[in-house]
Amino acid sequence: MPPLLALDRLGKRYGAVRAVDGVSLSFAPGTIHAVVGENGAGKSTLLRMAAGVVTPDVGVVRIDGEALAPHTAAEAIRRGVGMVQQHFALVGVLSAIENVMLGAEAVTGLGRLDVPRARARADAVAREMGVSAPPWDEPVERLGVGDRQRLEIVRTLVREARVVILDEPTAVLTPGESVQLYAMLRRLADGGRAIIVVTHRLDEVRDHADQVSVLRQGKLVSTRALTRGEPGLLHDIARDVMGEEPPPALERRTSAPGEVRLAMKDVHLGRALHGVTLRVRAGEIVGIAGVEGNGQRELVRVLAGLAAPDRGEVHCEAAAVVHEDRHREGLVLAASVRENLVLGELARFTRHGLIDAAALEREARGRLHRGRIVPADLDGTAASLSGGNQQKLVIARAVGRCERVAVFVFAQPTRGVDLGAARAIHAEIARAADAGKAVLLVSADLPELRALSDRLLVLARGRIVAELPPDAPDAQIGEAMLGGDAAEANEGAAGATA
Amino acid sequence: MSPRGRAATGAAVAGVAAGWLAFAILVWIYGDSPREVAGQLLAGTWGTAYGVGQVLYKATPLLLTGVAVNLALRAGLFNIGAEGQLAVAGLAVGAAGAALPLATPAWIALPAVIAAAPVAGAVWACVPALLRARFGAHEVISTIMMNRIADAAVGLALACGLAIPGTVRTPDVVRGARLPRLEALGLPSLHGSAVSLALPLALVVAALVGGWLARSRIGRETTLVGLSPTACAAERIPVARRIGVALVLSGAIAGLASLAPVLGSKGYYESGMGAGAGFGGIAVALLGRGSLTGLVLAALLFGTLEQGGLVINARVPMEVMSLLQAVIIVAVALADGRIRGALQRGAWA
Numbered sequence: 001m002p003p004l005l006a007l008d009r010l011g012k013r014y015g016a017v018r019a020v021d022g023v024s025l026s027f028a029p030g031t032i033h034a035v036v037g038e039n040g041a042g043k044s045t046l047l048r049m050a051a052g053v054v055t056p057d058v059g060v061v062r063i064d065g066e067a068l069a070p071h072t073a074a075e076a077i078r079r080g081v082g083m084v085q086q087h088f089a090l091v092g093v094l095s096a097i098e099n100v101m102l103g104a105e106a107v108t109g110l111g112r113l114d115v116p117r118a119r120a121r122a123d124a125v126a127r128e129m130g131v132s133a134p135p136w137d138e139p140v141e142r143l144g145v146g147d148r149q150r151l152e153i154v155r156t157l158v159r160e161a162r163v164v165i166l167d168e169p170t171a172v173l174t175p176g177e178s179v180q181l182y183a184m185l186r187r188l189a190d191g192g193r194a195i196i197v198v199t200h201r202l203d204e205v206r207d208h209a210d211q212v213s214v215l216r217q218g219k220l221v222s223t224r225a226l227t228r229g230e231p232g233l234l235h236d237i238a239r240d241v242m243g244e245e246p247p248p249a250l251e252r253r254t255s256a257p258g259e260v261r262l263a264m265k266d267v268h269l270g271r272a273l274h275g276v277t278l279r280v281r282a283g284e285i286v287g288i289a290g291v292e293g294n295g296q297r298e299l300v301r302v303l304a305g306l307a308a309p310d311r312g313e314v315h316c317e318a319a320a321v322v323h324e325d326r327h328r329e330g331l332v333l334a335a336s337v338r339e340n341l342v343l344g345e346l347a348r349f350t351r352h353g354l355i356d357a358a359a360l361e362r363e364a365r366g367r368l369h370r371g372r373i374v375p376a377d378l379d380g381t382a383a384s385l386s387g388g389n390q391q392k393l394v395i396a397r398a399v400g401r402c403e404r405v406a407v408f409v410f411a412q413p414t415r416g417v418d419l420g421a422a423r424a425i426h427a428e429i430a431r432a433a434d435a436g437k438a439v440l441l442v443s444a445d446l447p448e449l450r451a452l453s454d455r456l457l458v459l460a461r462g463r464i465v466a467e468l469p470p471d472a473p474d475a476q477i478g479e480a481m482l483g484g485d486a487a488e489a490n491e492g493a494a495g496a497t498a
Numbered sequence: 499m500s501p502r503g504r505a506a507t508g509a510a511v512a513g514v515a516a517g518w519l520a521f522a523i524l525v526w527i528y529g530d531s532p533r534e535v536a537g538q539l540l541a542g543t544w545g546t547a548y549g550v551g552q553v554l555y556k557a558t559p560l561l562l563t564g565v566a567v568n569l570a571l572r573a574g575l576f577n578i579g580a581e582g583q584l585a586v587a588g589l590a591v592g593a594a595g596a597a598l599p600l601a602t603p604a605w606i607a608l609p610a611v612i613a614a615a616p617v618a619g620a621v622w623a624c625v626p627a628l629l630r631a632r633f634g635a636h637e638v639i640s641t642i643m644m645n646r647i648a649d650a651a652v653g654l655a656l657a658c659g660l661a662i663p664g665t666v667r668t669p670d671v672v673r674g675a676r677l678p679r680l681e682a683l684g685l686p687s688l689h690g691s692a693v694s695l696a697l698p699l700a701l702v703v704a705a706l707v708g709g710w711l712a713r714s715r716i717g718r719e720t721t722l723v724g725l726s727p728t729a730c731a732a733e734r735i736p737v738a739r740r741i742g743v744a745l746v747l748s749g750a751i752a753g754l755a756s757l758a759p760v761l762g763s764k765g766y767y768e769s770g771m772g773a774g775a776g777f778g779g780i781a782v783a784l785l786g787r788g789s790l791t792g793l794v795l796a797a798l799l800f801g802t803l804e805q806g807g808l809v810i811n812a813r814v815p816m817e818v819m820s821l822l823q824a825v826i827i828v829a830v831a832l833a834d835g836r837i838r839g840a841l842q843r844g845a846w847a
């Protein structure tokens with residue numbers, strides 16, 4: 001029997017770049033197949049070709065052994081291949097159910113929209129997915145990211161997709177939501193569908209995928225079947241992804257932490273922070289774990305001096321802060337890489353009110369090289385860099401201030417960054433602590449927190465609800481993270497039944 | 499030239515071309531020959547020394563208001579208030595020049611009277627600057643209001659004793675406070691035209707502002723704030739202060755634009771003197787696209803059109819020239835992301 005979906009020597013060029021170069025892959029029903037690779041390795045292009053969205057220059061996409069012709073998304077959907085894009089294609093002002101119907105509207109005999117029928121169908125799909133139905137009548141713009149993603153998947157399944165392709169589905173999700181998503185994908189696979197997930201999170205691959213294919217520079221490097229618990233597996237995949245031996249695991253110099261450099265005492269801010277108390281000493285890395293939206297953003301804003309707490313005390317010595325949103329707080333996108341590398345530090349390079357261009361150039365060049373920013377062009381705009389290199393820029397600027405600060409705050413330092421860059425950033429964070437700085441690391445990435453932190457603080461509902469060692473079991477951390485949420489949910493449920 | 503520079507130049511050239519096309523069509527509809535009228539326009543402006551002098555005279559305040567509006571734009575602000583800042587400054591210069599003792603020597607009188615212009619312009623811009631920096635009030639609204647207030651305030655001040663009774667003009671400024679005309683400074687061929695020392699002064703100011711934006715710490719930070727106030731705030735650049743200072747400086751420079759008519763040409767201030775140059779400066783800044791050369795060329799273009807309107811007035815109505823200018827402004831503004839950006843940022847701030 002021919003495979004459900006087969007890619008036969010697909011190739012695609014963009015200008016001089018071979019985005020995808022002769023890749024052949026097949027996907028079987030009942031499996032979750034992960035496609036991994038660094039940014040720009042060609043993952044998205046490959047699967048967009050598989051879903052008919054992008055037309056290949058060479059090669060054929062076969063569904064049930066038959067070539068996809070014409071090569072359009074509509075035809076692919078008709079033949080049972082659906083894709084959930086990284087940036088959801090939903091209409092914000094329309095309700096959830098209207099979005100599900102969009103483009104495949106069920107109508108009654110008189111041409112009226114048959115909303116009840118569509119809803120019954122969507123409800124059935126949600127039941128099969130094992131999720132509670134999204135609020136169908138709510139406008140999509142009021143839904144959270146998790147709901148929107150479920151909606152996109154419902155929309156794909158309503159069109160009877162047998163192959164579901166998801167592009168970086170967990171990039172926008174919290175760890176808890178990610179686990180739920182994979183549980184749901186597993187149910188869909190068990191129902192006889194082929195699930196394809198593009199990701200660059202290797203821990204997800206290890207925990208959830210049946211097959212993994214690695215792409216590098218447009219070429220297929222390897223395809224493996226995964227057996228749970230196989231030792232060295234992650235290392236092998238990482239090597240394939242990077243094309244070189246991954247650097248050894250981080251080594252932290254262990255030394256007794258010093259003076260308290262950063263302290264918050266009973267800090268309240270609006271509806272976000274409700275009495276946060278924490279201390280970070282010189283030379284230690286304190287990780288803040290928690291589901292996003294529990295006050296992380298506000299915590300960082302208070303430490304950066306961008307928000308004044310309503311109540312409580314903040315003691316923070318000279319700090320360099322890496323904000324979570326590099327496009328908003330991190331970079332002046334339209335300005336040059338040079339100016340971004342020394343943003344806010346012009347006073348240091350000024351003599352008699354005029355900028356000492358040579359001194360500024362020296363400092364910027366030093367940071368550019370240390371941060372391994374590619375392309376190494378100080379005159380290009382920050383906007384022209386890839387996401388990973390933008391993040392490297394922001395980190396390079398922060399660690400470049402090492403001599404003048406006592407505290408570092410890193411918020412989501414490796415979000416949306418590929419493996420190589422993430423490792424380099426982790427090394428910088430470890431180096432900062434080894435240099436005797438107090439480091440606060442706020443991250444939604446639990447493995448990252450575990451690898452770097454000396455202590456973990458769990459932030460839930462604007463409070464620090466637990467302090468744990470970094471090697472505490474997942475379940476214990478997860479429970480603490482959800483602590484506030486679960487209590488609230490129970491209260492809500494009790495209220496509803498009463 | 500950078501890609502952005504090329505795109506900017508392209509937009510400017512296209513805008514000017516669209517303007518001339520509209521001009522040609524209008525003249526043709528009016529029943530005259532576009533070619534002949536354009537020929538006459540050029541002959542009357544760049545064809546004679548006097549014409550050139552007059553173009554330069556008209557271009558002088560436009561260059562300064564253009565530099566003023568451009569400075570604000572770089573900080574992400576849209577200063578519509580140059581018109582009012584110029585009017586208030588004109589009155590201040592006229593009144594100060596008339597108040598000095600008759601025998602004041604030029605080396606005292608000129609600096610004192612010239613200084614009155616930026617001070618008055620800056621004071622007038624202080625109000626929107628404070629409103630913006632402290633309360634986030636949109637500067638487009640507040641500078642427009644300040645224009646109306648300037649109209650009324652200048653009229654009131656003239657009526658309350660600054661004007662010669664029965665007129666709407668100040669007494670003549672003292673001799674020492676007049677800016678010498680270029681014809682008296684070794685360019686006799688410009689005889690009769692009102693171009694004065696205000697022109698080189700304007701060029702120097704334009705160059706200084708350009709240098710300040712590019713080389714000084716505050717100037718660079720102002721530009722960065724204009725590009726992304728959030729990122730600058732996150733790196734502890736005092737955003738509100740930079741914005742406030744930029745708007746006040748913009749007002750000071752717009753105030754300087756009053757020097758050419760008041761001290762260089764008439765020797766007194768009269769109600770309405772210099773009117774239009776404030777709004778013209780917006781056009782110059784849009785067309786000039788932030789570069790010094792661009793601003794000078796744009797000021798010359800609009801100076802030519804203004805003088806040209808007078809030249810061809812016998813054949814076609816002057817409104818045709820206004821229309822030409824309007825088409826250029828609209829076309830260029832449409833292509834200008836900075837304007838859209840400044841308006842949107844303000845609207846959501």
